[in-house]
Amino acid sequence: MRLDNMLLAEGVSGPEKGGASAAAAAAAAAAAGGSPNDGSIEHSDYRAKLTQIRGIYHSELEKYEQACSEFTNHVMNLLREQSRTRPISPKEIERMVGIIHRKFSSIQMQLKQSTCEAVMILRSRFLDAR
Numbered sequence: 585m586r587l588d589n590m591l592l593a594e595g596v597s598g599p600e601k602g603g604a605s606a607a608a609a610a611a612a613a614a615a616a617g618g619s620p621n622d623g624s625i626e627h628s629d630y631r632a633k634l635t636q637i638r639g640i641y642h643s644e645l646e647k648y649e650q651a652c653s654e655f656t657n658h659v660m661n662l663l664r665e666q667s668r669t670r671p672i673s674p675k676e677i678e679r680m681v682g683i684i685h686r687k688f689s690s691i692q693m694q695l696k697q698s699t700c701e702a703v704m705i706l707r708s709r710f711l712d713a714r
Contacts, residue, residue, distance in 0.1 A: 587696040594703050596638045597645075630710040637706065641699045648695060652688040656681060 591597035659680060663672055 587693070587700055590700050590703070591641075591696060594634065596634070596641050596699060596703060627710075630706065633706050633710075634703070637699060637702050641695070644695055645692075648688070648692055652685070655688075656684050659684060 588597065660677070663677055663680065666672060
């Protein structure tokens with residue numbers, strides 16, 4: 585839950601208005617509109633890096649969801665094939681799907697952790713350097 589809250593607070597996850605391309609365009613506009621002093625350049629660099637982290641997070645999350653769905657479908661097909669040989673109850677199928685989702689949720693947790701670590705490193709580099 586804390587990871588989700590941090591990702592939401594940093595704008596990495598959550599509902600995006602316009603998607604990642606709009607965020608990239610906003611970062612580019614901020615970079616173009618900045619004054620020549622170091623503060624705005626660092627700020628635009630921070631925003632650009634944050635946009636990059638956001639893009640990586642969303643692409644990896646999409647891959648994760650696709651892999652989870654494909655694997656679950658594959659296991660369901662295997663269970664259907666096995667049900668021709670021996671009876672498999674719907675409760676067994678639900679249990680197996682639950683196990684798969686628990687295993688995959690640990691992968692999602694690792695993705696969130698590594699994304700939070702990347703954001704914290706970014707913050708420490710840019711915001712502590714002020």
